[in-house]
Amino acid sequence: MTKTMFGPAFTEDGVLFRLWAPLHENVFLKIEGSDLRPMQAVEDGWHRCTVADAGPGVHYRFVLPDGLEIPDPASRFQPRDVHGPSEVVDLAAYRWHESQWTGRPWEEMVIYELHVGCFTPQGTFEAAIERLDHLRELGVTALQIMPLSDFPGRYNWGYDGVLPYAPDSSYGRPEDLMALVDAAHERGISVFLDAVYNHFGPDGNYMPSYAPLFTDHHKTAWGNGINYDSDGSEMIREFIIENAIYWISQFRLDGFRFDAVHAIKDDSAEHLLHALARRVRAAAGDRHVHLIVENEENDSELLKRDADGKARLFTAQWNDDVHHVLHVAATGETFGYYADYVGDAGKLGRALAEGFVFQGEHMPYRGGSRGSPSGHLPPTAFVSFIQNHDQIGNRALGDRIMAASPTDAVKAITSIYLLAPQIPMLFMGEEWGAREPFPFFCDFGEELNEKVRQGRRKELSRLPGFDAGELLDPTAPATFAAAKLDWSKRASSEMLEFYRVLLALRHQRIVPLLKGAGGGNASYRSAGATLAVDWTLAGGRRLCLDANLASEAAPLLGRRDEGETIFRLGGSDGGQLAAWTVIWSIARSEGLA
Known part of the structure; x- marks a missing residue:
């Protein structure tokens, strides 16, 4: 099992607690029900303390010299949310049922994106297991789970996570996530995790109080960039890279979708993304592990192949361009960023044949150029879709394409993207034509909630679907509740059999043509x-x-x-x-x- 530098470790002498806090000379360990224990300051800013009588289930915090009590940044579980104590968990105690799983080749992927909290009425890992047979029968071969890092509050899209080693407690325990992965593998379904390494959420991130997490050397949409290349960056990089390896090794995940990689700023000799891909692949060994990026800049360099056609760094990229041209065709919408995708079917043709619609050309609405040449890449270097969390949720009402589009138009674009050589990705409920919205939602304190409301209003004012009089409150419990799938509507769906037939055809006739298929053809x-x-x-x-x-x-x-x-x-x-x-x-x- 891969060892990590971060988080509690089981040793012959007990549990070793570790914290990298280079901004402080003294740090204390506080185990619930016990007195403060001084930690030993060792080299390079590390503080350590071994407790002989500690074990699984122990709740603990670290205490800084000013009295601030903080969770472990590499906490495995937060039973009382991000501001509460961390819990010692023995992940090695889980007994895997599917012990021989080595994954599936990339060309076999049919991806299904889901939000654990909205996928089922219960919103838990355990409840999701009960729906895996539906996905297997549908023809899905991979789950892509929206971010799980522990976030503040009762509900969140997941992109406000602050403790990247701890799956959010609202979904269940870490062992429950392991059981979900295990059950998926038993059914031949891979599991990918959406990982956010470009920013931390605004509430519950204590790391800046004891470590140089941020740098003013780089700016992002969320403020100062994460310190991947300035003083103290070596350990920050290790914290992130080991996190990815942790999910692959401890939870046996099959890969990642990396959020907004264009916002990961790094001037190091080896960019974090390159180091991350290299080390994750090395840790996975002979297993099939697939790395997907979301990249607003459409930089095809991240997708380059070697002489044998294998991905050197990243396996594929979400292809927003395919989405945009298919969406415009089915809906007739031409406002917002869709304005750049209006025209004849040639834009769709280029997206299907070459990957990106814009490969360095000027985009009038965007106000600049975008993209780089991509026609040399195989079609499997791109993930296509007609819906995902962003393209639904970044509309004022979070409305799906089925809500206002003719069924024959939706069927047409569906039959294109599900049978095209690019890798298809469904968004949960799409297969039966679900009409439940998927608006953005979060649950902070009232002061931060109000900032979110105002920020969303400003952001959405220039995006498709905006109506100032109808904007949903992203912090209201009703907004989260409305996003939950209604599984009772599946039985009466005319779309479900359509999806099943298309995906069966894909597996039978299209997938065999994809192995070894090159680009430029x-x-x-x-x-x-x-x-x-x-x-x-x-x-x-x-x-x-x-x-x-x-x-x-x-x-x-x-x-x-x-x-x-x-x-x-x-x-x-x-x-x-x-x-x-x-x-x-x-x-x-x-x-x-």
């Missing part, structure tokens, strides 16, 4: 809302898409009488594609028998 044509895309994939097979994403018929782009049609939505007649028609076919590339 796709082309597209467009005219108005009509699109044709060809990919040359494994074995010389050519995957072909013909689509008309409009409410009236349009001409087919050229003849498509070769190959095998594997899926058809809508129809074609006399060289015309009916409204909202999508046709997928497979053929041999020219010159191959």
Whole structure:
């Protein structure tokens, strides 16, 4: 088992408590029910104390010279939230049922993003286990869990976490998370965690009181950047990298989605992201571990492949560009950042064939250029979707695409992204056409709550779906409650079987073409809302898409009488594609028998 420098450690002499607090010469350990114990100051700002009669279940805090009581920054569990004591947990005591799991290859991934608190009425790890059979039968092969780091209050999206080693207690104990991972693996489902290493939340982060966590050398949307390259940064970097390794080794997770990596500022010789990817992959050994980034800058350098086509750093990136063009096609929305994605189907064609729509070109609404060349990358370097937590939640009402879009339009864009060679990702409940909103929510003290309300109003004023008179209160309990999935509506859904059929087809016909598929082997044509895309994939097979994403018929782009049609939505007649028609076919590339 991988050893870490941070958090309590079990030794032959008892439990070793450790705190890196270079800003103080003296630190004390406070175990509930016992007197203060002085910790021994050792090299490089570390303070240590071994307690012979301590063990699992012990609650403890550290006490700084001014009397401030703080939780362990590497706490494994916070039974009374972020301001309370930390609990000693023996993670090695969990007995895994699926002990031989080594993961699944990336090309097999069908990702399902979920928020533990909203996925079920109970909002717990244990309750999520009960829904895994539904996901397996649907065709999902990977969960992507929104951030779990302990956050303040009763509910939160997870991006305000302050204790990155402790899964939030509102969802259950660490052992319950292990049981969820274990149960998923028993069903052949990988588990990824959304990890936030670009900022800490605004409430409950005590680290600046004893360590140089932040630096004014870099600025981010959340204030001063995390200190990854200034004085004292070596241990901050280690704290973060070991955290990722901790989730991979102790909880046997299968990878990460790294939040907003463009906001991780680092001028070191080896950027934190490079070091993180290198060491996580080394720690995973022969297991299939996949690393996904969210990158507003669309920097394809992070996705580069080696001579054998394997990812050197990161496996894939969330492809917002595919989302935006599909959303515009289905909804007709052209305000906010969608304004840059209005036009003919050529933008969708480029996103499907090459990855990014904008590869260095100027974007009028954004007010600058974005992206870098991406056509050389394999299609599996991109994760595509028509909904995710951001694209739903960063609307004033948190409304889903099904709430106001025609069913035939939604089915058309769904059949494109689920069968395209990029890796698809569903957002929880999407498969049965759930209409529950997913607005942003959090639960701070009233002073901070008011700042959040004002901040969200200002932020959303320039984003799609904003209406000043209807803006939801992100701090209200009702806002969180409204985001919970209503599983009773699954039984009457006409969409569920549609998703099942598409995902079964993907696993049977598309996935076998993806292994070893390289980049630069796709082309597209467009005219108005009509699109044709060809990919040359494994074995010389050519995957072909013909689509008309409009409410009236349009001409087919050229003849498509070769190959095998594997899926058809809508129809074609006399060289015309009916409204909202999508046709997928497979053929041999020219010159191959």
